[in-house]
Amino acid sequence: MVEREPRGRIGSVEHVHHALTRRTENGTMARSSGLATWDVNWGRLLLLAPVTILLLFAFALPLLAIVPEAFGGDAAGRFVRIFGSPVYRTVIWTTVRIGLEATAITLVVAFPLAWILSRATGVKLLLLSLLVLVPFLTSVLVRTFAWLAILGQRGLVNAMLLNLGLIEEPLPLLFREPAVVLALVHSSIPMMVFALVTVLRRIDGRVLLAAHTLGATPLRAWLGIVVPLAIRGIQSGVIIVFLFTMASFIAPALLGNQRQQMLAQVIQSEIETGADWPLAAALGITLAITATVIVFGLSIVARLFSRWQNPSQLSAVSSAHQTVLADTSLLRRPVTLPKSRLRIPALFQSGSMLAEPIYLGVISSFILLPLVVLFPVSFSSADVLIFPPPGYSLRWFERILGSPEWVEAGWTSLRIGATTCVLSVMLATLTVLGLGRNFRSQAAAEAFVQSPLTVPSVVFALGAYLTFARVGLVDTEAGIIIAHTVLIFPVVYLVAAATFSSIDPWLSFAAASLGANPWRIFKTVVFPLLLPGLAIGALLAMLLSFDESVASIFLSNLSVKTLPRKLWEGIRFNTSPEAAAVSAMLLCVTCLIILVGIAAIFGRQRGARLLRSNRAPV
Known part of the structure; x- marks a missing residue:
């Protein structure tokens, strides 16, 4: 017979404690773990x-x-055609180059945002989280289409430059590699931030203060302390972003030209036309192998930067130099700085106070601008993409x-x-x-x-x-x-x-x-x-x-x-504000669902707090 529980209020401390510590007479304690x-x-x-x-x-x-x-039939001839043709070699090189460029720029641009987000609290944390989350949950197709309205000949950038008198005729900003890289960076920032912020949260922010008191410049403190400590997050973010950019075909298809063709774009074209499925499969194998080789190389580089974090390697180095004694006399010498450097901390302090607001303003404008531009364009009365619209309808x-x-x-x-x-x-x-x-x-x-x-x-x-x-x-x-x-x-x-x-x-x-x-x-x-x-x-x-x-x-x-498929066809064959209206509706639905989710989470937390405050003490 199993020992019965004493009567009393279920869920009380005594009741749970007795349930966890009781023993059975017939040795069936394994069942008590459920x-x-x-x-x-x-x-x-x-x-x-x-x-x-x-x-x-x-x-x-x-x-x-x-x-x-990919390897059926004339597989050798198929891969010889890919690697022997200057056209396909150019496509492969363009894919790798654009992927590496977009990944490097994304890392440099997103790292400060991830650091600020990892240190934010309260309302600032909520606003920065929304700044990263809303673009991440918005379709890549929608975000890429918005750049057509920004970089077009009658788009936002050219309109501003013409109104300021800086140019006399519109600049050809579209259908160039910088436009493709810019769109890829904009789409990749949320992924890089999510990969970095979890690692940066574990870094004690006082290490920068300690480095500054020891005489390190801000750049040396960041490169010598923060970056090595965040190398795992950097490695994850770089791999994720590089795989994403390598496999992108929407941005080069809409914003690039024949010189900016990427492997994924060629694969999609082969599948859509049904011209050569084995060739498309061989191109897919080529893309996968190329991405794997480069990711492996990036992992080796990251491992080299993180060697000093391995205690076994540090102990091996120290054991190999046991006879070398440290010169402790340096610790007793007074530190004197040149008079010209005495004004740097005050100047740096005032500059650092302005650096964060300026950076947040610039990065927020860059992230939100493509999404904001969609709304006035979607109400345009014109038949083509013009910003600002000549009228509203x-x-x-x-x-x-x-x-x-x-x-x-x-x-x-x-x-x-x-x-x-x-x-x-x-x-x-x-x-x-x-x-x-x-x-x-x-x-x-x-x-x-x-x-x-x-x-x-x-x-x-x-x-x-x-x-x-x-x-x-x-x-x-x-x-x-x-x-x-x-x-x-x-x-x-x-x-x-x-x-x-x-x-x-x-x-x-x-x-x-x-x-x-x-x-x-x-x-x-x-x-x-x-x-x-x-x-x-x-x-x-x-x-x-x-x-x-x-x-x-x-x-x-x-x-x-599906709606993305229909939108893809509308953008490719007709760049009218109709696609902008669809994109604006999709963006509104995304924001609405996010706000409902946030309201539900805060409502649940508030209900839990009220329940705890109204609960009678045990």
Whole structure:
């Protein structure tokens, strides 16, 4: 017989303490852990089965399908054609060059923003988070289209220069490599900031003060202390941004010319025209191998910069120089600075006070300008993109809302987004519970779950097209939903896993010791605590699916057209303000969903505070 719990108020300190410390007479203490038995049976494998099946058949299999397509038939002649042709060699070099340029510029531009965000609190933290989050959740297609209205011959930049009298005729800013790099940097800043901010939060800000008191200049303190301490975040951000820029085809297609063609752009063109699928597969292999080699090289460089952080290497160096004694007499010498340097701290202090506001103003304008320009252009009365508009009209919105094609594309994206959201949340919940906290080979399992984030999206879209075409899933909502779920599920899992790791495991042990089975533990303890993370993941899944462009463009054509696909066609063949009106509506929907999510989070926190304040003391 199992010892019964004493009567009393359930949830009291005494009640939980007794539940956690009780012992059974028949030696069945293993059952008191509840979820401990879950680890030794098939339940955990059943929880992980759905995501395993999805990633094997909808992610790994499409990637493997590229290989036989690329190496079948005259494979040697195909790759000789790629690497032997000056045209394709130029495309490969252009892809690598633009990717490295955009990555380097993004790192330099985004690092100060990530540092300021890591030190911000209160309202400043909320505003900076929104500054990074809103562009990140806005479609790349929308952001790239906005640069047409900024850099066009009748766009914002030329209009300002003409009004100021600095130029006599519009400058050719579009269809050049700087325009492509500028758009890629704008799209990559949020990804770099997210990769850096988690590492920068762990750095004690007083190290800069200590370095300054020891005589280091601000530049030397940053390069010698902050940058080495943040090298892991820099490595992650550089790899993520480089893979994104290498696989981009929207920016070079809209803002570049034939000289700025990139590999992903050529692959998309081959798939869309159906001219040569084996060649497209071979180009996909080339893109993947090129990206892998360069990422490997970047990782080696990052490892060289972080060698001094390895204690074993430091100990080896110190043991090899045991006979060398440090000269401690330097510590007793007085430090004298030249008189000319005595005025530098005051000058630097005043300059540093202005540097942050100026930087935030410039970076905020750069991030928000493409999104803000969309609104006046969408109300333009002109037939082409002109900024500022000669007049204002609602005719473009009336045309969109009155067009059956645009309305149907919107409903299609909404259905696909809602289904992807539900599937991603369900898979994330099952995966989090299946992996738990003590899963064997935890690191390998999480790497497998997050593997879709490490593959260029255009390579996966190419493999998905080749695989889905064989089973009739191309140009269907089911095929697009599967592809969106593969790409978006890892993001939802990361949010859910972070929330699950913050849940106290002793709450589940206490519920199990009180006789609750695993299902009841999940329903009454784990799920309510996991719900905030799942809600945030659901919002992210909905937004990312609604704005996803790459897989939608590859897998949809005539029967099924999502809003990004329809917008892509409208921008390519007609740069009228109609596309700006659609982009403005998408941006409004994105901001509305973000505001609803923030309001829900703050409402829940306020409710929890009120509940704690009104709760009677135990």
